[in-house]
Amino acid sequence: MTDAILTTPFLYDFRSDNVAGAAPEVVNALAAAAVGSADPYGQDPLTAGVTRRLSALFEAEVTVFPVATGTAANALALSALVPPYGAVYCHQESHIHVDECGAPEMATGGAKLVPLAGQGGKLTPAALTEALAGAGIGVAHRVQPAALSLTQATEAGTVYRPQEVAALSDVAHAHGMAVHMDGARFANAVARLGCAPAEVTWKAGVDVLSLGGTKGGCLAAEAVVFFNPALAEDFGFLRKRAGHLVSKGRFLSAQLDAWLADDLWLRLARHANAMADRLSQGLAALPGAELAHPVEANEVFVRLPAAVADGLEAAGYRFYRWEGDLLRLVTAFDTPQAVVNSFLKIAKDLSEKA
Numbered sequence: 001m002t003d004a005i006l007t008t009p010f011l012y013d014f015r016s017d018n019v020a021g022a023a024p025e026v027v028n029a030l031a032a033a034a035v036g037s038a039d040p041y042g043q044d045p046l047t048a049g050v051t052r053r054l055s056a057l058f059e060a061e062v063t064v065f066p067v068a069t070g071t072a073a074n075a076l077a078l079s080a081l082v083p084p085y086g087a088v089y090c091h092q093e094s095h096i097h098v099d100e101c102g103a104p105e106m107a108t109g110g111a112k113l114v115p116l117a118g119q120g121g122k123l124t125p126a127a128l129t130e131a132l133a134g135a136g137i138g139v140a141h142r143v144q145p146a147a148l149s150l151t152q153a154t155e156a157g158t159v160y161r162p163q164e165v166a167a168l169s170d171v172a173h174a175h176g177m178a179v180h181m182d183g184a185r186f187a188n189a190v191a192r193l194g195c196a197p198a199e200v201t202w203k204a205g206v207d208v209l210s211l212g213g214t215k216g217g218c219l220a221a222e223a224v225v226f227f228n229p230a231l232a233e234d235f236g237f238l239r240k241r242a243g244h245l246v247s248k249g250r251f252l253s254a255q256l257d258a259w260l261a262d263d264l265w266l267r268l269a270r271h272a273n274a275m276a277d278r279l280s281q282g283l284a285a286l287p288g289a290e291l292a293h294p295v296e297a298n299e300v301f302v303r304l305p306a307a308v309a310d311g312l313e314a315a316g317y318r319f320y321r322w323e324g325d326l327l328r329l330v331t332a333f334d335t336p337q338a339v340v341n342s343f344l345k346i347a348k349d350l351s352e353k354a
């Protein structure tokens with residue numbers, strides 16, 4: 001990303017779904033919740049309502065703790081699963097390993113993240129089994145396997161199928177490990193899979209989910225969702241001592257309540273995914289273009305001829321130069337189709353001139 005791009009007006013920002021706005025339904029709900037008084041620290045009716053909504057959505061009694069960021073959700077969830085001498089097995093490109101500045105390690109009191117390779121941002125049972133062979137179990141000098149963390153949708157924009165989650169959970173549970181799911185883009189995954197949320201979580205062995213609302217249309221709202229109540233027993237203390245128990249908790253819950261109502265969360269995710277499909281199909285048709293991963297959620301990883309990538313930036317579009325010549329473009333719940341069409345037309349024109 002050249003400096004000039006950061007200071008000039010831009011046509012559209014494909015860098016991340018973190019740059020997107022907020023859904024009007026969520027903003028209106030927040031405004032409505034701002035009237036009058038309400039019990040603080042999550043004792044309000046909206047927070048109770050979110051727990052009811054998520055219990056219905058996941059077809060199970062769940063324990064829910066709203067927090068303000070995905071990093072807090074992940075780090076604190078892992079702190080409930082992993083002792084300071086524990087190990088968390090994750091993908092080498094996972095957000096908890098690459099982009100949380102040591103938050104999981106701090107929150108767990110020093111647990112070790114063990115990054116594993118895997119195609120398309122996904123772990124496999126074979127890689128996990130190999131990593132666990134002789135690791136920790138019965139060996140007092142090593143960190144002790146304590147949790148598996150999966151990202152759904154992954155940082156590569158791919159999606160685990162329910163059977164893939166179940167196979168990985170089976171390995172984790174056979175080694176006495178809990179299963180955490182980083183669901184910052186869980187909505188995008190479920191929108192793609194078309195399955196019930198329970199199928200790709202607790203019914204597939206997931207013990208705790210960091211459910212992301214922020215990228216999906218909330219202003220800032222995430223929820224740690226425990227499917228195994230025994231693991232949630234101390235979480236309230238862990239959240240409070242980390243400074244993540246929001247005093248006016250109704251404002252997190254108002255966002256989540258509106259986002260979950262009437263399947264808004266899925267409708268918004270379907271739009272983001274559809275825009276990524278359109279974007280990736282148009283780019284893949286260009287000479288010299290190459291998609292690095294299947295596009296299964298709202299992230300497109302693509303290699304383009306330099307003249308095309310540079311020309312798109314010069315035209316005013318923003319996107320990340322991810323690694324080497326790889327570009328990352330992310331669509332959001334509010335990405336206009338007209339923007340995608342214009343982007344693709346300019347890309348095609350640049351490609352024909354190159």
Ligand SMILES: Cc1ncc(COP(=O)(O)O)c(C=O)c1O
Pocket residue numbers: 018068069070071072074095096151154155182184185214
């Ligand atoms: C896969 C994934 N997990 C977790 C997070 C953390 O979210 P936050 O930036 O709100 O801490 C992000 C952020 O974009 C993410 O992409």
Ligand SMILES: C[C@@H](O)[C@H](N)C(=O)O
Pocket residue numbers: 015016017018095099
């Ligand atoms: C870059 C990464 O940290 C951020 N979570 C994103 O996806 O935009």
